Amino acid sequence: MHAVTVLISRQVKPGCEAEFERVMDQIIATAATFKGYLGAHLVRPGDEQGVNDSLHHVVMAFDSDASLEAWQNSPARALGLAAAAPFIEGQALIRHVSGLAHWCQPRGEPRQAPPPRWKVAVVTWLGIFPTVFVLFLLLGDLLVPWPLWLRILVITLLVVGLMTWVVAPQLTRWLRPWLYAGTTK
Known part of the structure; x- marks a missing residue:
């Protein structure tokens, strides 16, 4: 069994940042009650120096694929996503990563x-x-x-x-x- 991490990137509607961040804090707090939860962090635009990124990113880790799947299929997560929906634009960009190997994957190139x-x-x-x-x-x-x-x-x-x-x-x-x-x- 190995820890798994998911990186979710969302475009927030202009002017809705505070509401989105409040809902995300609630979603993260709810995820923390699930078996296998290892941690999560909301990265807001401007949190990284030198990066011009308008996306909000959530990094969430669980102790196994099964624990992550239980969270992803839960009614609690579905309710949280429904609460966040009015504040976001477009589809989520979701990447499942194991360990730190995602740092070494070149962006914009075919998967190696x-x-x-x-x-x-x-x-x-x-x-x-x-x-x-x-x-x-x-x-x-x-x-x-x-x-x-x-x-x-x-x-x-x-x-x-x-x-x-x-x-x-x-x-x-x-x-x-x-x-x-x-x-x-």
């Missing part, structure tokens, strides 16, 4: 076999280490008086956002020949 896990681990470390280091250099002194749990929350939110939309895509471009050497679909 994922790189070996050890290569994904190397690229992940190459992104996370300097990202955490720089964040601690920039924010360390500012965060010292904060409670430990809040410092960890802020740093991990920033690391995940930066890794997903800035650092990992760039590393993937730079290391693509090495990552995909010998992989075929």
